[in-house]
Amino acid sequence: MKLMGVINLDHELDQLNELTYFRAGAAVPFAGRYRLIDFALSNMMSAGVQDIALFVRRKYRSLLDHLGEGGPWDLNRKRGGLFILPPDWNDPTDISAGDLQHMHNNRDFFARSSGEYVVHSGSQHLSKVDFCELGEYHKAKGADVTVVYKRVDEFSPEHEPCFRVDIDEEGFVSGIHHEKGNHNLYIELFIMEKNLFLQQMEYCIAHGDSYFFRDAILKNPNGLKIAAYEYKGYHAVINSIESYYKNSLELLEPEKYKQLFSPDMPVHTKIKYEAPTKYLEGAKVSNSLVANGCRIAGEVEGSVLFRGVKVEKGAKVINSIIMQKCVIEAGAIVENVILDKDVQLTENRTLVGDPRRPFVIAKRSTL
Amino acid sequence: MKLMGVINLDHELDQLNELTYFRAGAAVPFAGRYRLIDFALSNMMSAGVQDIALFVRRKYRSLLDHLGEGGPWDLNRKRGGLFILPPDWNDPTDISAGDLQHMHNNRDFFARSSGEYVVHSGSQHLSKVDFCELGEYHKAKGADVTVVYKRVDEFSPEHEPCFRVDIDEEGFVSGIHHEKGNHNLYIELFIMEKNLFLQQMEYCIAHGDSYFFRDAILKNPNGLKIAAYEYKGYHAVINSIESYYKNSLELLEPEKYKQLFSPDMPVHTKIKYEAPTKYLEGAKVSNSLVANGCRIAGEVEGSVLFRGVKVEKGAKVINSIIMQKCVIEAGAIVENVILDKDVQLTENRTLVGDPRRPFVIAKRSTL
Amino acid sequence: MKKKEMIAMLLAGGQGKRLKGLTKSLAKPAVYFGGTYRIIDFPLSNCTNSGIDTVGVLTQYEPLVLHSYIGVGSDWDMDRKSGGVFVLPPHEREDGSSWYRGTADAISRNLKFIDQYDPEHLLVLSGDHVYKMDYNKLLDYHKEKGADCTISVINVTLEEASSFGMINTHEDLKIYEFDEKPKHPKSTLASMGVYIFKWDLLRKYLVEDIDKPDGESDHDFGKDIVPKMLADGLSLYAYPFEGYWRDVGTIPSLWEANMDLLKDEPELDLNDPNWRIYTRNPNEPAQYVAPQAKVHQCMVNEGCTVYGEVDRSVLFYGVEVGEGSVISESVIMPEVKIGKNVRIHRAIVDQGKVIPDGTVIGADREDDSEILLINGDSPF
């Protein structure tokens, strides 16, 4: 079963405040050494997907830099591979809009790929869905589309904007909507046959539509048979600073960490060449995730440190997320804080946020 | 002498009609298998330049695809390499404009590079300037800036928009302007020390300027010592369909071809894997440049064929430029024509343009 | 390391003595073919097009060219995260043993390499044939038959049969005999030197064979391993391959295979976008055909400049043909410079030769059936 992938960032809002001033949400650093998009890409890599289109519209410069030709995900191929596709400007014949514009402009990409099925994903829902298994399920069900949902027992605020799925007894979808009481969250992942996908796309464009999922699947004007696939593994939605903070710190639970980083579906990212992290005399680190290249002489607790962070003597980092190359100088204290890249906290400064509304400091600030 | 490079497409107009509807001028195919930008990049590669910034603003999607991480130019490096830099959107602190915006947004790039001198180039002037020699000249002259000019004996229409350079007896520039009678064309290439470049850039931004060359060098508000370096090799300006056509066909003169493709400064481009070209029975080819992957059963004269072109039996291609994967079906005739990629000319059709106003057919047309 | 269903081992060791001067300092798989390729491009491209991403290239004699040619395999898209292409010359072992003694020995000596990937099946290829083949179809057949070993075969004439390893089968293509270069061939199915083995099984046979003294075994697939498997009653099948396949191991056969490409619709299509033949790109500018030049029924690569007349010939990259020269039915290897008023007929001119003005090569012969080889030893 040959798959091709679409990672569609077109409609993703940049809701992470300071973290998304200069970058798309998909480019936000996560879990000490990754960016959010790494997870969707790595899932595709695990499933042997060789052609992936990434639809971008705004603030994708850091994505360009991070992804390059896709080498870390083994996507730098002679045929196929990773295609980063900003809109194709200035086509006077183009009457499409929304994400359908991307699809329309890139029909060639779909036509050329040897994939028979399209896996369509976003970047805000982190998961470890096995796309091969999903494809087999889709085929076995004889469905036109299969959407993936996660059943959540307890709602968090970040679940609010998610679509919910009504499922009938045979496992088919009878409705997609925003009714808050429904526990079946659509995790922005569907699969369908390529030819059907292209046909639906043309239909939508011809009818003046603008969003494929909404107009072809949710509204389902053509009566497609939509199956629902229940995903039971790790899941997180990152659509706000609060959910970013919460889900980052939840990785300190070994169960979640193991789910997200199970060795049979490794997560790949751009390679840096940092030395292993140094724990100096006086370092006191507990319950934390630490990337390479750090130098810790102070205290770190309940936190995530990205690459190359320096925590000087007497400094304290508590329940915080400290991104690449930040420096917490001697005696400084941070608690419930998110520091973007290259922030320098000078000696003896104290920054304390609320655990439910963590403080965010924009990159390259000196405080 | 360590050089870094800037290829600045910010101010280049897309003046090649149909050829630049969907692509930047720098991405226009040239000489059977290249794109215009290959020449500037390859010159930098020959001079061992390891850090190159490419400033783009519009229609750069085909450039992204063509250049990737810069592998063909040996620029896919761990440190430095090729950076394709669209504007960094949404920086609220940015007060710069024009190409100075690029420079300002990418100060990091300049700071990080180990290059001591900046070679600044566009893509419209094709040349084979030896940047090492240029750098040595610049140093020997003790100049702040060295601009490169070509002395043209006979003017062509494409020379009209070019800047001209007045040069004093010591080889320094006494004026840069548009006076038509001056034979010393500025070929949009200058070199200066990195630190001075950055300092001038800051000055321009602080003074509300928008174009580095115009505002820092041409107007020269700070009295820089500007040397002029005379370049004597191959030179062409591609700033109109007419100049594109003319300069393409001039490569059929062996002297020009050898100048542009001298083996000591090879021109690199993205690698394709086409078989060698097949000349079938009945093929009659003369005075033409032919790329690989073509299949020729008809007549070709005074023309340039790009990769994968098919000229069927009885078809005639005269004084024309036929881009990738075009098909000239049996009995069809083209003369003084430019066919963009993937054009299909059906049986027995005839297209004849004027040699001074060649016919241009947009890509993917069927006629 | 992740388990792989199948990996390939490519036997590229041969010196190709029958190719005389062309293999002086080249392994035979590095010999040029078809205007831009080397022979090894074919099995490597077949692998990448069949989705096989792990290939060991077993080389012995002068591996430098092959080694730096293949590099990390990026031209064949084999610079993959898991897998890739690995040139494997013989190396010193703790027991001090030395060169590969035969085709089977070459594999045996790289058990560790293969074990890394723990494959279910092993594809064994030879590096000196020109053909396009989907090894996946072979694998499907092998699995369908439940075979222990499947050998790809091609139909040859009875006259040709005595120069091949011939495969004698029952009607269902089950092999009962392997007949190496038989005087009296019983079938017309020749082994193409393309095998798939169940790896765990082959491994046992190899381990057993490696310790046999040289007098007892040639450590060769055709002579030792396959006959032993047959004798043991294992299940071996022939897979009938349809399509173009040539052993280009002699000057006439190399010449002829090149000439085959000049037909209007050659059996071997080198321009199929779904089955690209990858090769290292010489990065030459577009070819230039001068006003007075004539080119008919030829294959001409980029970087050539033609001022003379070229007829039914293959020109590799960077060839120059001077004014007044006439080249016919010849193969001109890369970077050959042919002066003015030269005449060449039915010859292969080796890489880099410079042919002075007025030279006549093979053009005035009464009997032109022999293909001349012009190389470094030639008197100009």
Next chain:
Amino acid sequence: MKKKEMIAMLLAGGQGKRLKGLTKSLAKPAVYFGGTYRIIDFPLSNCTNSGIDTVGVLTQYEPLVLHSYIGVGSDWDMDRKSGGVFVLPPHEREDGSSWYRGTADAISRNLKFIDQYDPEHLLVLSGDHVYKMDYNKLLDYHKEKGADCTISVINVTLEEASSFGMINTHEDLKIYEFDEKPKHPKSTLASMGVYIFKWDLLRKYLVEDIDKPDGESDHDFGKDIVPKMLADGLSLYAYPFEGYWRDVGTIPSLWEANMDLLKDEPELDLNDPNWRIYTRNPNEPAQYVAPQAKVHQCMVNEGCTVYGEVDRSVLFYGVEVGEGSVISESVIMPEVKIGKNVRIHRAIVDQGKVIPDGTVIGADREDDSEILLINGDSPF
């Protein structure tokens, strides 16, 4: 091929017998160091940081690990258009000769490789030392002195001197004698195994040396080539290197060099952005330090999970330390799984070992001066 000013040949052939169990199936340069590196990362990174883009790696013994580790050299940024890194095991030649007989022989047998680049100078490196060095500065010195050969030297104590190749020089650092492991050393300048030679000159000496019977020459730089050059009155200079340099060829020295990294400001800075040490990235997630864990004065790599206590130790990637375990002054190689309530003191634990709950290694010793090696031969 474009002429190069200098290319490097890296001698990576040694089996490193003194490193016992660690080199069972590894060439010594492939041995791990510093939490994530292999020894060969240092000379390779030095080359790339010095702008040397062409390196031949001469390997002999079990080259597979080294070969697939280096790959095409992309991790060291050496996958360049012209140049690159090439693993060069000995290969069969027309005269049928076999293994590299010595350091000089290894170079002699690859004259063709070197000649491709036509270098002016040849840098000869050994692959088993840990140091950061700008070879360009060495080249500048070599050119400034107009030397035929320049040998990089480091100051050692008189006691250490008898285990090194010692260099005796005049005041201007001109060498008059090379003293291999002298009983009575006359100087404290030890050869670092880093040489620059004028290539045309060295080439002559190598060609002369290669034909000598083995009794007459060891085909070694230190024993044969350099003494012969001195005897012939050539101009050889010593280049005094300042900085950290360690031969990590024994278990104690390997341990000690790892411990050196744990100082607050180690002499060997592995995090200098202007002199990165490149290595193959194991792609592991961020390390996890549990609530009850304690980590002091350690180097810990990504992919580790620490529930116990780790003190003055180096943990490579993928190491697990279970609850209640105490690790001190030890080097734990990649993917070692340490159970609960284990105690390890002053040991090197080899890659992939699984240490069962409750094991005590070296922790109850009275005399803990010996560094224990726990590898595949160890009884658990």
